[in-house]
Amino acid sequence: MEAALSYNITNDTEHRQAIAQMIALEKDNENGKNEDRINEIGDAVVKYEESQGHTPEPPRTLQGILEVEMYKRRMNQRALAKALEITETRLSEFMRGKRELNIDLAKKIHVILGIDGNIILELTTNAELLEKNVKGMQLTQPSHSEWDYLRKPL
Structure with missing residues (x-):
């Protein structure tokens, strides 16, 4: 079992790499084996995007x-x-x-x-x-x- 890794994104290059890694893990996610890692990277992506002001506006309708x-x-x-x-x-x-x-x-x-x-x-x-x-x-x-x-x- 893989130990939990702390994933931190500090720049746009790491952000693009993290998204590419999530996509690759999602494609090879038989029986949810990569789910924890996908969630960990996803949380780091969201945290980075929020810190950079990339959060979308809430729907107005x-x-x-x-x-x-x-x-x-x-x-x-x-x-x-x-x-x-x-x-x-x-x-x-x-x-x-x-x-x-x-x-x-x-x-x-x-x-x-x-x-x-x-x-x-x-x-x-x-x-x-x-x-x-x-x-x-x-x-x-x-x-x-x-x-x-x-x-x-x-």
């Missing part, structure tokens, strides 16, 4: 949050529609801005994906309508940054 969720869960739009128990067409229209968010979809996003109800309301153009009609959503002020959930692993 509900559609953006859903895109992040699809990425985190390794889902395509079809799989997300199935998870939310809606048609692919309905999700596609919502994602493209052709359809407004309704109460049913807002509740499913909250319950199934675990997205804070406050964030859904804040990012919705007709928040007043939703606030009056939503039942079963916990509308409490979060004690943490609104975007912390994006950094949490699934």
